[in-house]
Amino acid sequence: MARTGRRKGSPDTREAILDAAREAFAARGFDGASIRTIATGAGVDPALVHHYFGTKEQLFLATVGAPVNPGELIPLILDGDPELLGVRLVRMFLSVWDDPHSGPKLIAIVRSALAHDWSARMLREFVTSQVLRRVIAKVDVPPSEASTRAALVASQMIGVGLARHVLKIEPLASADADTVAAMVGPNVQHYLTGPLPSE
Amino acid sequence: MARTGRRKGSPDTREAILDAAREAFAARGFDGASIRTIATGAGVDPALVHHYFGTKEQLFLATVGAPVNPGELIPLILDGDPELLGVRLVRMFLSVWDDPHSGPKLIAIVRSALAHDWSARMLREFVTSQVLRRVIAKVDVPPSEASTRAALVASQMIGVGLARHVLKIEPLASADADTVAAMVGPNVQHYLTGPLPSE
Numbered sequence: 001m002a003r004t005g006r007r008k009g010s011p012d013t014r015e016a017i018l019d020a021a022r023e024a025f026a027a028r029g030f031d032g033a034s035i036r037t038i039a040t041g042a043g044v045d046p047a048l049v050h051h052y053f054g055t056k057e058q059l060f061l062a063t064v065g066a067p068v069n070p071g072e073l074i075p076l077i078l079d080g081d082p083e084l085l086g087v088r089l090v091r092m093f094l095s096v097w098d099d100p101h102s103g104p105k106l107i108a109i110v111r112s113a114l115a116h117d118w119s120a121r122m123l124r125e126f127v128t129s130q131v132l133r134r135v136i137a138k139v140d141v142p143p144s145e146a147s148t149r150a151a152l153v154a155s156q157m158i159g160v161g162l163a164r165h166v167l168k169i170e171p172l173a174s175a176d177a178d179t180v181a182a183m184v185g186p187n188v189q190h191y192l193t194g195p196l197p198s199e
Numbered sequence: 200m201a202r203t204g205r206r207k208g209s210p211d212t213r214e215a216i217l218d219a220a221r222e223a224f225a226a227r228g229f230d231g232a233s234i235r236t237i238a239t240g241a242g243v244d245p246a247l248v249h250h251y252f253g254t255k256e257q258l259f260l261a262t263v264g265a266p267v268n269p270g271e272l273i274p275l276i277l278d279g280d281p282e283l284l285g286v287r288l289v290r291m292f293l294s295v296w297d298d299p300h301s302g303p304k305l306i307a308i309v310r311s312a313l314a315h316d317w318s319a320r321m322l323r324e325f326v327t328s329q330v331l332r333r334v335i336a337k338v339d340v341p342p343s344e345a346s347t348r349a350a351l352v353a354s355q356m357i358g359v360g361l362a363r364h365v366l367k368i369e370p371l372a373s374a375d376a377d378t379v380a381a382m383v384g385p386n387v388q389h390y391l392t393g394p395l396p397s398e
Contacts, residue, residue, distance in 0.1 A: 107313060110313060110361075111310070111313040111314060113365055113366065114306060114309060114310040114313060114365055115310060120365050120366055120367065121367075123366055124366040124367060124368055127366065127368070128368065147369060147370060148370055148371075148382070150368075151362060151368040151369065151370060151371040152371070152382060152383065154358075154362050154366070154368050154371075155355070155358040155359040155361075155362035155363075155368075155371060155383065156354070156355055156358050156386070157358065158357075158358040158361050158362060158366070159353075159354040159355050159356065159357040159358020159359065159361070160354040160358065162309075162354075162357050162358070162361070163350060163353050163354035163357060164354075166312055166313055166319050167312065167319055167322055167323040167326065167353070167357070168319065168320075168323060169323055169326070169327065169349075169350040169353050169354075170346060170350065171346060171347055171350060172347075172350040172351070172353075172354060179396070182396040183347070183351060183395065183396055184351065184354065186389075187355070187386040187389060187390070190385075190386060190389075191386070196382060197378070197381040197382055
């Protein structure tokens with residue numbers, strides 16, 4: 001199908017931009033993809049991409065189908081006792097998982113990641129570039145350790161979401177979010193600021 | 200379709216037993232389901248269930264599609280320094296995830312758990328009754344803490360499997376298994392034997 005004759009404002013244009021964005025983000029990652037490339041892929045002017053979706057970050061969130069904007073949520077937990085950052089992070093993460101609107105969307109995103117490689121790449125980019133980068137930037141650790149710490153935090157966060165909301169393993173499934181955060185948070189904190197084994 | 204005229208040894212009989220077993224295990228859990236109930240559900244004699252599948256445990260593993268038998272693997276890591284049980288557990292778990300034969304089967308099981316409630320229940324039963332119960336039985340903690348510790352261990356193990364093999368977050372995705380076990384193991388150990396927050 002030729003991508004001509006598409007009118008500004010048509011659902012087709014929106015979809016074409018999302019398709020091109022998905023392809024670009026999956027292939028090049030969040031940092032590597034540009035609005036210009038995405039616009040070219042969709043056969044539209046870059047200004048139209050901004051018009052529809054705002055910033056590159058907002059376009060990325062729309063592409064992933066993210067139910068929340070980590071750029072708004074993460075700053076809310078960065079202040080406070082640095083030793084409790086892990087607990088606050090888990091607590092916030094659970095509030096998204098536990099929400100009847102956003103929780104099922106997270107499950108759908110993980111399900112898609114298990115089914116499609118590109119979808120797994122998108123989720124990885126989302127977790128690393130939108131969530132963990134903002135958290136790791138706050139802790140005082142060598143830059144060379146940033147990706148290791150981020151990956152370890154991700155492993156624990158994804159796991160607690162699945163254990164609580166998909167496998168529904170008790171008591172994690174029924175415990176209130178504060179209790180879970182008190183149990184899991186210290187381990188996340190350990191990944192953020194604790195010693196790493198020498199490799 | 201009436202379940203009559205099925206011959207002993209036919210694929211139909213096997214499938215009927217597996218269907219009945221899936222239903223029973225999902226509804227009652229591993230402990231609650233009995234070979235007798237499953238046999239009744241399949242319209243066969245209990246002896247035939249044993250003939251095809253061996254013990255209840257073996258039938259359960261077949262029903263889940265488990266690529267390995269935790270009853271054989273877990274005992275291999277129980278001996279040794281009790282403070283390194285967490286590291287050995289992660290190391291063994293990774294050897295199953297990293298294996299080109301069993302890894303994709305684990306991914307398929309998790310994918311199914313995300314799609315079907317009964318499948319999630321089966322995976323939960325598998326993780327708790329076949330894997331974690333054997334590990335928790337080895338550590339010296341109050342029985343009242345067993346399920347909490349098991350659930351926390353599960354949350355970390357599931358997460359590291361997904362972060363490494365589905366999301367492929369670096370450096371977790373490419374690091375060798377010993378390195379990952381050295382990083383994640385201490386947190387699993389903490390869940391096994393460390394202090395729990397008072398609830």
